[in-house]
Amino acid sequence: MDAVEVIGGGRESLAPGTPLLEVEDLHVEFHTRDGVAKAVNGVSYAVSAGETLAVLGESGSGKSVTAQAVMGILDMPPGRITSGRILFRGEDLLTMGANARRAVRGQKIAMIFQDALSALNPVLSVGYQLGEMFRTHHGVSRKEAREKAVELMDRVRIPAAKQRVGDFPHQFSGGMRQRIMIAMALALEPDLIIADEPTTALDVTVQAQVMDLLAELQSEFNMGLILITHDLGVVADVADKIAVMYAGRIVESAPVHELYARPAHPYTRGLLDSIPRLDQKGQNLHAIKGLPPNLLRIPEGCAFNPRCDRAQDRCRSELPPLVPVTGEHGEELVGRRSACHYWRETLHG
Amino acid sequence: MTADGASAPGAAVPEETVPEETAFVQEVPRGEPILEVRDLVKHFPLTQGILFKKQVGAVKAVDGVSFDLMQGETLGIVGESGCGKSTLAKVLMNLEPATGGSVRYKGEEISRLSGSGLKAVRRNIQMVFQDPYTSLNPRMTVGDIIGEPYEIHPEVAPKGDRRKAVQDLLDVVGLNPEYINRYPHQFSGGQRQRIGIARGLALKPEVIICDEPVSALDVSVQAQVINLLEQLQGEFNLSYMFIAHDLSIVRHISDRVGVMYLGRLVEIGSDAEIYDHATHPYTQALLSAVPVPDPTARESRDRIVLTGDVPSPANPPSGCRFRTRCWKAQQRCEDEVPLLVSPSWLGGAARHDSACHFAAEREVGQGAAERGNGQGAAGPEDGQSPD
Numbered sequence: 001m002d003a004v005e006v007i008g009g010g011r012e013s014l015a016p017g018t019p020l021l022e023v024e025d026l027h028v029e030f031h032t033r034d035g036v037a038k039a040v041n042g043v044s045y046a047v048s049a050g051e052t053l054a055v056l057g058e059s060g061s062g063k064s065v066t067a068q069a070v071m072g073i074l075d076m077p078p079g080r081i082t083s084g085r086i087l088f089r090g091e092d093l094l095t096m097g098a099n100a101r102r103a104v105r106g107q108k109i110a111m112i113f114q115d116a117l118s119a120l121n122p123v124l125s126v127g128y129q130l131g132e133m134f135r136t137h138h139g140v141s142r143k144e145a146r147e148k149a150v151e152l153m154d155r156v157r158i159p160a161a162k163q164r165v166g167d168f169p170h171q172f173s174g175g176m177r178q179r180i181m182i183a184m185a186l187a188l189e190p191d192l193i194i195a196d197e198p199t200t201a202l203d204v205t206v207q208a209q210v211m212d213l214l215a216e217l218q219s220e221f222n223m224g225l226i227l228i229t230h231d232l233g234v235v236a237d238v239a240d241k242i243a244v245m246y247a248g249r250i251v252e253s254a255p256v257h258e259l260y261a262r263p264a265h266p267y268t269r270g271l272l273d274s275i276p277r278l279d280q281k282g283q284n285l286h287a288i289k290g291l292p293p294n295l296l297r298i299p300e301g302c303a304f305n306p307r308c309d310r311a312q313d314r315c316r317s318e319l320p321p322l323v324p325v326t327g328e329h330g331e332e333l334v335g336r337r338s339a340c341h342y343w344r345e346t347l348h349g
Numbered sequence: 350m351t352a353d354g355a356s357a358p359g360a361a362v363p364e365e366t367v368p369e370e371t372a373f374v375q376e377v378p379r380g381e382p383i384l385e386v387r388d389l390v391k392h393f394p395l396t397q398g399i400l401f402k403k404q405v406g407a408v409k410a411v412d413g414v415s416f417d418l419m420q421g422e423t424l425g426i427v428g429e430s431g432c433g434k435s436t437l438a439k440v441l442m443n444l445e446p447a448t449g450g451s452v453r454y455k456g457e458e459i460s461r462l463s464g465s466g467l468k469a470v471r472r473n474i475q476m477v478f479q480d481p482y483t484s485l486n487p488r489m490t491v492g493d494i495i496g497e498p499y500e501i502h503p504e505v506a507p508k509g510d511r512r513k514a515v516q517d518l519l520d521v522v523g524l525n526p527e528y529i530n531r532y533p534h535q536f537s538g539g540q541r542q543r544i545g546i547a548r549g550l551a552l553k554p555e556v557i558i559c560d561e562p563v564s565a566l567d568v569s570v571q572a573q574v575i576n577l578l579e580q581l582q583g584e585f586n587l588s589y590m591f592i593a594h595d596l597s598i599v600r601h602i603s604d605r606v607g608v609m610y611l612g613r614l615v616e617i618g619s620d621a622e623i624y625d626h627a628t629h630p631y632t633q634a635l636l637s638a639v640p641v642p643d644p645t646a647r648e649s650r651d652r653i654v655l656t657g658d659v660p661s662p663a664n665p666p667s668g669c670r671f672r673t674r675c676w677k678a679q680q681r682c683e684d685e686v687p688l689l690v691s692p693s694w695l696g697g698a699a700r701h702d703s704a705c706h707f708a709a710e711r712e713v714g715q716g717a718a719e720r721g722n723g724q725g726a727a728g729p730e731d732g733q734s735p736d
Contacts, residue, residue, distance in 0.1 A: 288573075
């Protein structure tokens with residue numbers, strides 16, 4: 001209980017500018033029949049209150065595994081966190097006891113999953129599932145919990161919340177289910193929300209509604225938000241800063257405007273170039289050649305080198321560190337980093 | 350009659366008769382419809398009772414869809430999930446029998462064909478499926494998967510030539526021909542989709558229906574598959590029907606685009622007409638909701654956020670099906686089904702088929718609701734009389 005009190009100190013207790021969450025040099029492996037899959041290989045990022053960090057990457061880039069490690073819901077085994085620290089308000093979640101960790105999960109850090117239908121329990125009413133949060137963490141009565149559930153459903157703008165509180169997940173549409181997921185994540189007013197592809201399963205018109213709701217609630221509660229996605233469009237709409245992941249590493253991080261205007265890593269540039277543009281109609285799209293790497297056999301040196309047009313011998317032997325990049329005249333570019341030996345050429349060339 | 354005289358000197362040229370004899374399939378010149386779809390309807394009955402099934406209603410998945418697919422063109426079909434675009438594909442392939450309406454392939458009615466006639470038509474219309482993980486049989490080798498169409502249509506490739514034909518196809522779609530004995534699980538998603546495309550090409554079809562062919566693929570691989578499809582279209586003079594929900598990809602690949610909502614086409618036109626001069630409110634909302642991969646556009650975006658969800662196709666709204674979510678809706682939208690016709694009161698690129706009583710281009714920056722009030726002057730009857 002003491003640990004809960006310490007970590008759960010008021011929102012105001014955090015010194016301004018201190019990140020809410022810091023991930024430092026995280027390594028995660030999975031032991032499989034075919035060998036060790038290195039899913040996360042030294043990821044570091046930080047999120048402050050009120051800030052939106054987008055983690056952008058393709059399947060297998062390690063973006064979800066990192067989030068699962070933060071949330072403490074990684075399947076272990078086969079997964080294993082081999083090194084690194086995850087600091088939430090300065091406390092390392094990885095060395096914390098199980099009870100203290102449980103108090104953080106849900107109450108301080110909440111998660112929204114991609115597929116609401118499989119994340120919700122099909123045989124319990126949504127009212128019960130929402131109320132469960134309050135009963136478990138605050139010990140309120142069933143009746144109170146149900147009232148709280150209606151309140152939450154109202155807040156995420158589910159129509160006729162009072163009548164629908166007893167309905168089961170299958171009776172809601174996809175967009176409404178995702179709203180219930182958001183309501184559940186918000187239930188205990190967490191400081192940080194991790195949204196893992198929250199709108200991927202939704203249609204564009206519904207996606208816009210859900211993203212707007214999420215952004216609105218985030219600013220209302222001054223929450224930190226980690227948005228995990230592969231959609232460059234969604235990222236451009238909501239993120240403050242972006243971390244691009246490839247083969248378990250962050251290959252580039254930057255504030256959103258600068259990343260789209262001038263990428264500093266060939267992979268980011270390739271992703272941006274492969275978006276169909278108006279003036280390219282009738283021409284070939286700029287595709288990134290080759291395939292994403294197999295995590296059992298990540299290429300030597302820079303993992304992107306077999307697909308990179310700029311690759312030199314150095315890229316095939318020497319792992320490029322994630323270093324701060326500078327402008328053309330050596331001026332500092334705040335928050336920009338790139339893990340490419342030739343970031344200068346990529347950024348300025 | 351006058352043409353007779355004109356063609357008489359031409360008949361002396363010997364080449365003119367040669368292709369007439371060798372062509373097995375009748376040639377359709379570019380720009381002519383290869384597939385004509387008229388009032389196509391597909392209802393899935395909803396039944397009650399076990400022994401004595403009683404029909405209590407129907408899911409109107411496709412409800413009166415008409416369009417032409419021209420020779421050599423790509424027609425994009427966009428719409429949200431449940432709008433009937435995949436059902437439309439299945440009915441066109443005759444995988445699901447149509448409830449009503451007609452589909453004509455080169456003038457021949459295919460929805461009533463059966464047996465050998467159907468078999469011959471199906472050879473010319475092939476399909477590429479969305480999910481390359483489930484659409485390939487995991488127990489068959491790549492050679493067997495791509496060669497299977499030849500078992501059904503042996504006339505395309507004689508038995509001895511099949512292995513060679515499959516290897517050629519692998520080469521065409523950019524896979525190593527030596528992979529012929531591998532199994533699907535040995536390939537990545539993008540490679541599997543190439544296998545699916547090779548299978549679609551095996552019978553040298555004229556029309557390929559692509560149902561969300563890249564949505565299951567990683568972003569960096571999608572562009573590769575799109576490029577391949579475009580390259581093949583030029584090489585084999587294919588007509589594509591390209592069904593997808595990613596509007597930017599559809600715009601890139603399509604010559605014309607049709608927008609579906611709740612089992613009906615609400616708007617159809619060239620890509621520029623649809624993307625730059627949309628006149629149907631649903632198309633406008635759909636386009637405005639697509640996240641643009643450009644953070645500088647974040648503030649300047651004029652987004653229409655629709656309220657609510659798509660109604661159930663088992664019980665669609667009367668009149669215009671979009672009216673329950675439309676900001677322009679009037680009494681007339683409830684009473685009268687809008688037809689998919691060119692609105693007479695519009696001109697220029699805005700004048701293309703749009704199923705809205707109050708079709709009008711969107712003026713960026715102006716409140717959308719305001720324009721709905723001007724309908725009295727913009728109605729079709731009023732618009733016609735001064736002319």
